[in-house]
Amino acid sequence: MTLFQKVWDDHVVVAETPQIPAILYIDLHIVHEVTTPQAFSVLRELGLPVRRPDLTLATLDHSTPTTPVSSFEDLLVAGESAANQVRQMEQNCVEFGVELLGYGSGQRGIVHVIGPELGATQPGKTIVCGDSHSSTHGAFGALAFGIGTTEVGHVLATQSLLQRKPKTFEVNIAGKLPAGVTAKDLVLAVIGKIGVNGGTGHVIEYRGEAIRAMNMESRMTICNMSIEAGARAGMIAPDETTFEYLKGRPRAPKGAAWDAAVKRWSQLRTDDGAIFDKSVTLDAGELQPMVTFGTNPGMVVAINDPIPQGNDVSFRKALDYMQVESGKPMTCNAVDIVFVGSCTNGRISDIEEAARILEGRKIAAGVRMLVVPGSELVKKEAEKRGLDKIITAAGAEWREAGCSMCIAMNGDIVKPGQLSVSTSNRNFEGRQGIGARTVLASPATAAASAIAGFVADPRKYS
Numbered sequence: 138m139t140l141f142q143k144v145w146d147d148h149v150v151v152a153e154t155p156q157i158p159a160i161l162y163i164d165l166h167i168v169h170e171v172t173t174p175q176a177f178s179v180l181r182e183l184g185l186p187v188r189r190p191d192l193t194l195a196t197l198d199h200s201t202p203t204t205p206v207s208s209f210e211d212l213l214v215a216g217e218s219a220a221n222q223v224r225q226m227e228q229n230c231v232e233f234g235v236e237l238l239g240y241g242s243g244q245r246g247i248v249h250v251i252g253p254e255l256g257a258t259q260p261g262k263t264i265v266c267g268d269s270h271s272s273t274h275g276a277f278g279a280l281a282f283g284i285g286t287t288e289v290g291h292v293l294a295t296q297s298l299l300q301r302k303p304k305t306f307e308v309n310i311a312g313k314l315p316a317g318v319t320a321k322d323l324v325l326a327v328i329g330k331i332g333v334n335g336g337t338g339h340v341i342e343y344r345g346e347a348i349r350a351m352n353m354e355s356r357m358t359i360c361n362m363s364i365e366a367g368a369r370a371g372m373i374a375p376d377e378t379t380f381e382y383l384k385g386r387p388r389a390p391k392g393a394a395w396d397a398a399v400k401r402w403s404q405l406r407t408d409d410g411a412i413f414d415k416s417v418t419l420d421a422g423e424l425q426p427m428v429t430f431g432t433n434p435g436m437v438v439a440i441n442d443p444i445p446q447g448n449d450v451s452f453r454k455a456l457d458y459m460q461v462e463s464g465k466p467m468t469c470n471a472v473d474i475v476f477v478g479s480c481t482n483g484r485i486s487d488i489e490e491a492a493r494i495l496e497g498r499k500i501a502a503g504v505r506m507l508v509v510p511g512s513e514l515v516k517k518e519a520e521k522r523g524l525d526k527i528i529t530a531a532g533a534e535w536r537e538a539g540c541s542m543c544i545a546m547n548g549d550i551v552k553p554g555q556l557s558v559s560t561s562n563r564n565f566e567g568r569q570g571i572g573a574r575t576v577l578a579s580p581a582t583a584a585a586s587a588i589a590g591f592v593a594d595p596r597k598y599s
């Protein structure tokens with residue numbers, strides 16, 4: 138059996154038939170302020186409680202300003218509708234008895250950052266959230282995927298979900314990543330190779346030497362972007378690196394329960410000889426820092442390579458929108474905004490990577506750089522390590538935790554026509570603001586670009 142099959146089989150309540158999908162039990166439901174108001178309203182109308190508040194964890198991330206908040210007026214920085222979403226979430230959590238890691242908790246943050254850092258994300262769990270990048274949690278050997286608003290309501294009411302069983306896709310990363318090449322570069326290269334629909338209908342399992350050598354934060358970056366290849370989820374088998382990361386975290390098992398959990402989790406690996414529906418292999422040793430040049434994450438190129446030629450209408454349209462030219466490298470393009478943050482690259486190692494490049498340097502005149510920690514705990518840790526001082530000394534802004542410019546719902550917006558080098562996960566038209574031009578990159582490439590004032594190769598600043 139594959140890792141996916143083992144976790145799936147453990148959670149099937151009712152098997153699927155040609156007529157109906159399987160009913161899958163959900164171990165952890167993480168909720169935030171954007172996809173829940175309607176779901177709670179439906180529960181209220183039907184007179185239903187939340188079935189398992191103890192398996193439901195709420196936070197505030199999408200609509201929260203990245204400036205300090207101590208009153209409703211401070212929330213209005215993000216706009217009236219965003220501020221109301223936050224207040225409504227706070228009220229819904231009180232009414233339905235759901236634990237909210239909100240303002241004053243010291244643990245507020247992006248849904249996919251707080252689950253792992255608190256140890257709530259664990260191997261073998263089924264985890265859902267009303268955000269597409271829930272695949273992040275798969276880095277622990279969990280089966281985790283994004284769900285829509287209606288499904289959020291189903292899970293709140295029943296702690297289960299209707300699902301068709303996906304197929305399996307092995308992405309094998311052989312060899313070692315060269316110096317200066319990161320997990321973000323690797324996953325962009327994977328999406329470039331298999332395409333934005335390459336994983337459709339499948340759960341990807343990332344395997345191979347380069348994956349085994351990665352720390353948990355890099356593995357989270359990889360699994361996070363699975364959805365950008367069209368996959369339902371991404372998974373990595375848990376190992377010693379996983380157990381070491383989880384041990385001692387507030388919501389991880391303790392004592393004898395920890396020993397039993399590790400024994401159980403150690404079985405969560407693909408058996409020798411198990412067959413995947415699809416398979417692809419990449420050589421990590423051949424990779425370079427990668428950046429996107431178009432309007433989906435599959436339109437990606439090595440930092441110094443020319444943008445490829447393409448004649449189809451959507452390719453031309455994407456290049457026109459981005460105001461970039463085939464035959465020229467992305468390093469020709471001047472930068473207006475740099476964003477380091479999001480559930481893809483807003484963890485402590487990401488901020489450290491950006492700070493390493495920024496240290497002792499100044500960002501270019503006319504460039505605005507925002508560094509947004511993925512959670513309040515990440516912010517605290519970064520400040521303990523003095524990273525905030527390095528970042529502000531370089532001329533960048535050190536902000537409060539949240540999704541920020543990943544989705545531009547909180548007032549942090551890229552202006553029309555501006556070019557943004559962003560460590561987030563989506564470069565669709567308008568994702569960071571109407572008319573915004575987004576270049577996806579690693580934290581190192583983002584920091585190097587802020588210093589150069591152009592899209593830049595981070596290896597020159599190491």
Ligand code: SF4
Nearest residue numbers: 270479480540543544
């Ligand atoms: S950072 Fe972006 S992708 Fe991640 S949870 Fe927030 S909005 Fe969703």
